[in-house]
Structure formats: C-alpha cells, structure tokens
Amino acid sequence: HDLELSESGFDDADSPDGTVEVRVPLMQGRVDVKLERVELGLAKARLVIREAIRNKDKRPPLTDRDYVPVGPVYRNAYAFHRSYLEMEKLFKVYVYEEGEPPVFHDGPCRSIYSSEGRFIFAMEMENRMRTRDPELAHVFFLPFSVVKMVKMIYEPNSHDMEPLRRTLSDYIDVLSTKYPYWNRSLGADHFMLSCHDWGPYVSSADGHLFSNSIRVLCNANTSEGFNPSKDVSLPEINLRTDIVDNQVGGPSASRRPILAFFAGGDHGPVRPLLLRHWKGKDADVQVSEYLPRGVSYINVMRRSKFCLCPSGYEVASPRVVEAIYLECVPVVIGDDYVLPFSDVLNWPAFSVRVAVADIPNLKTILAAVSPRQYIRMQRRVRTVRRHFMVNGPPRRFDVFHMILHSIWLRRLNVRLHGQD
Incomplete structure (x- = not known):
C-alpha cells in the first residue's frame, strides 16, 4: 500500500474528508464488528467537523470552560474548536507495552530533544485518551x-545507523506477530514520535512505517520525505529545567529596542549565510555566533522585536518556541520546514517567513512591518503561546494535546474497511 492522503487543514469546505480507504482482510470471512464501530465513530466526527468548516464565521463561538479559540491566529477557529472537542470525546490511543526502558517507554525530558521524552512520559500517564484495550483504539503508539x-x-563516530534501524525493524516484527493491528492496516493507524535529527532515517527501517504511518517529527523536512498530510511536525522545545514559567513572558513592543536578534552556532546550510551577511554589521540586526560573557541570551531575546530562527543541521529550530515563550515575533528562515500545527494555526498572522535567498534583505523585510502591525503580531504570539506550553500534568490545549490533535486529524484521513 502506498497511501496518498490529502492535506489536513481547516481552510476548505472539503477538508478533512480527503480520506484514503485501506482494505482490511477479514479474519475467516467475518466482519470485524469492533473495527466497524471504531470507524463509524470517526465517520460521525468527520461529518461534524466538515459542517463546522462550512459554517466558518456563521456561528457564535462554542462555549468552553477553559478556552475558546477565536481570532486570526487560527485558520478556522470554530472548526478547530469543534474538532478538538470531538477528539476529547472520542479519540483513543493504545500504547504498545512491549519493549524495555530506556530505549522504549522512556526519553529525554530536559534537553533540546525534550519534546520526545515529555510526550512519551505524558502518554504513559494519560488516562482520558489512552485505552488499555487495543480493540477500542483509533491509533497505536x-x-x-x-x-x-x-x-x-549507536557506536559513536561509526556513521553506522543500521543497528538503530534493525532495532526498530525487529520491534515492528514482534508487534506484527503478536497482534493483528499493524498488518491489518499496514501501519496506517500507527504513529511514532521523534525529535532527533535521525528520526526520519530511522523510520525508513520499515517501508510501511515510512510511507503509511503517522510520523511525528521535529525534523519536518519536505525535501526528505516529510508528508504534511500524513506526518506531524513536532515542536522542538529546549527545556533546561522542569520549571517552564522562567522562560515565559516579555515586555511590550515599546520596550524592545533591537529590531532582530540571533546568536548560535555556525552550522548547517542556512546559518553560515546569515552570519556572513549580518554578523557584527548592523546594530538593528544583531547577529552573532556567541554572546559576550555575562550577556543573557533570554534577556536579549526579551529586548528584541523579532527573533531570527534559522535552520541548523536540520530544518527545526528550538528558537521558534523560545521566541513564542518570550513574546518575540519569530522569523523562520528556511525553505523546506513544515511549521508545527500549521493545519490549525495561521502562522503568517504571528510570524514572518523568510526564504534563504532573502537573507540579504532581512532588515528591509522586517523594517517594512509597521508599528501597528507589529503590536498585533506580538499580541497574537501571546495568544498562541498556550499551544506550545509544556505542563506537568498536561492541560487542555497545551502542546501535548495539540500534538494529539494533529495525530487525530491525520487518523481522520484514513478509513479502514473490511474485505473478503
């Protein structure tokens, strides 16, 4: 099976119904009643969401005790809210119990890869949307x-990633032998999650995992096979401590004297160009490889209107979420990066996207944003921040639930049908 899925997104009256039918072999000619029940629930949810998409701007916002999505930070706030409520009501995730820590059921929670460990930990602790009965599951983690x-x-400096691929291939062999779920859909209702640069490569250990499954990846690079209609862009969040609140908040636009700021290593294909054009050349566009001793990186970001987020070795940058946390408008520099939650969030409303070829024109592009427009963008950054917050335990609409919602949307793009 090579699955061709339509892009999920809340723009068109037809989305997200560009589904693909996956024919499931029937066991001994019998209808899989439990699978049909699961699919019926998803079909009803599709109808509700499609109706919400069609009624954009025609109905008052839905009521919600915690938060009501409204405004231009969303592609369709009403449809997103309806979809989110449907997810909470219906969605069930089965977490395979096979595998031993630390390679399985574990991950880093304080590092540049913290998105990986935090999600695994939160999913293991989840009660509402996790099911212990695989027959009730919509997706399998x-x-x-x-x-x-x-x-x-991995053997350091060996450049041999085959042991990683073999580990994953053996794991899928174990699951597909013990359970019927992988084979019946060829992985289309399964998902993996990785924030490591090598996540896409490791996923190629199994052709169905790469082509059919939902791959939740920080390295969301379309030039390396990332498929936005099937795969999920995972925010890269560099957590140094468990207390996220210290990394959150910033002053108003009038107290941000620096136009644009970047400090970081000279690696990857994009950053050398940025440093060559702007390093130490302009007081308004403060670009450097290393900050002077005693200068706080976070404090400089808080004094900047725009925070430059160029790709490094791979397309994702933790600076995007750092900027959002500190109420600095992110400037994403890169050509092949699919931004997180872009099926729901209207990124142009609260960020700037600059092509690599336009790096020499950075100051001109950013200076063209009027003070009034900037104030609006910064206010929207503050609004959208809740969707990138890491909470322990997770709270509604935070980053954990937004990741699950992205997976939910992609599961809606697949229909499993029995066949004789």
Whole structure:
C-alpha cells in the first residue's frame, strides 16, 4: 500500500474528508464488528467537523470552560474548536507495552530533544485518551525513543545507523506477530514520535512505517520525505529545567529596542549565510555566533522585536518556541520546514517567513512591518503561546494535546474497511 492522503487543514469546505480507504482482510470471512464501530465513530466526527468548516464565521463561538479559540491566529477557529472537542470525546490511543526502558517507554525530558521524552512520559500517564484495550483504539503508539537509541545502541563516530534501524525493524516484527493491528492496516493507524535529527532515517527501517504511518517529527523536512498530510511536525522545545514559567513572558513592543536578534552556532546550510551577511554589521540586526560573557541570551531575546530562527543541521529550530515563550515575533528562515500545527494555526498572522535567498534583505523585510502591525503580531504570539506550553500534568490545549490533535486529524484521513 502506498497511501496518498490529502492535506489536513481547516481552510476548505472539503477538508478533512480527503480520506484514503485501506482494505482490511477479514479474519475467516467475518466482519470485524469492533473495527466497524471504531470507524463509524470517526465517520460521525468527520461529518461534524466538515459542517463546522462550512459554517466558518456563521456561528457564535462554542462555549468552553477553559478556552475558546477565536481570532486570526487560527485558520478556522470554530472548526478547530469543534474538532478538538470531538477528539476529547472520542479519540483513543493504545500504547504498545512491549519493549524495555530506556530505549522504549522512556526519553529525554530536559534537553533540546525534550519534546520526545515529555510526550512519551505524558502518554504513559494519560488516562482520558489512552485505552488499555487495543480493540477500542483509533491509533497505536510505537513508544520508542530515537534519542535513547542513539545513546544506547549507536557506536559513536561509526556513521553506522543500521543497528538503530534493525532495532526498530525487529520491534515492528514482534508487534506484527503478536497482534493483528499493524498488518491489518499496514501501519496506517500507527504513529511514532521523534525529535532527533535521525528520526526520519530511522523510520525508513520499515517501508510501511515510512510511507503509511503517522510520523511525528521535529525534523519536518519536505525535501526528505516529510508528508504534511500524513506526518506531524513536532515542536522542538529546549527545556533546561522542569520549571517552564522562567522562560515565559516579555515586555511590550515599546520596550524592545533591537529590531532582530540571533546568536548560535555556525552550522548547517542556512546559518553560515546569515552570519556572513549580518554578523557584527548592523546594530538593528544583531547577529552573532556567541554572546559576550555575562550577556543573557533570554534577556536579549526579551529586548528584541523579532527573533531570527534559522535552520541548523536540520530544518527545526528550538528558537521558534523560545521566541513564542518570550513574546518575540519569530522569523523562520528556511525553505523546506513544515511549521508545527500549521493545519490549525495561521502562522503568517504571528510570524514572518523568510526564504534563504532573502537573507540579504532581512532588515528591509522586517523594517517594512509597521508599528501597528507589529503590536498585533506580538499580541497574537501571546495568544498562541498556550499551544506550545509544556505542563506537568498536561492541560487542555497545551502542546501535548495539540500534538494529539494533529495525530487525530491525520487518523481522520484514513478509513479502514473490511474485505473478503
């Protein structure tokens, strides 16, 4: 099966119904009643969401005790809210219990790869949307950590990633032998999650995992096979401590004297160009490789209107979420990066996208944003921040639930049908 899925997104009256039918072999000619029940629930949810998409701007916002999505930060706030409520009501995730820590059921929670470990931990602790009965599941989670694989299995400097791929291939063999669920859909209702640069490569250990499954990846690079209609862009969040509140909040636009700021290593294809054009050349566009001793990186971001987020070795950058946390409008520099939650969030409303070829024109592009427009964008950054917050335990509409919602949307794009 090569699955061709339509892009999920809340723009068109037809979305998200560009579904693909996956024919499931019937066991001994019998109808799989439980699978049909699961699919019937999803079909009803599709109808509700499609109706919400069609009624954009025609109905008052839905009521909600915690938060009501409204405004231009969303592609369709009403449809997103309806979809989110349908997810909470229906969605069930089965976490395979096979596999031993630390490679399975574990991951880093304080590092540049913290998105990987935090999600695995939160999913293991989840009660509402996790089911212990695989017959009730809409999706199946493969709870391995590529970061831990690299640490435990990879031989440093060997450039041999085959042991990682073999570990994952063997794991899928175990699951597909013990359970019927992988084989019946060829992985289309399964998902993996990885924030390591090598996540996409490791996923190629199994052709169905790469082509059919939902791959939740920080390295969301369309030039390397990332498919936005099937795969999920995972925010890269560099957590140094468990207390996220210290990294949150910033002053108003009038107290941000620096136009644009970046400090970081000179690596990857994009950053050398940025440093060559702007390093130490303009007081308004403060670009450097290293900050002077005693200068706080976070404090400089808080004094900047725009925070530059160029790709490094891979397309994702933790600076995007750092900027959002500190109420600095992110400037995403890169050509092949699918931004997180872009099926729901209207990124142009609260960020700037600059092509690599336009790096020499950075100041001109950013200076063209009027003070009034900037104030609006910064206010929207503050609004959208709740969707990137890491909470322990998770709270509604935070980053954990937004990741699950992205997976939910992609599961809606697949229909499993029995066949004789």
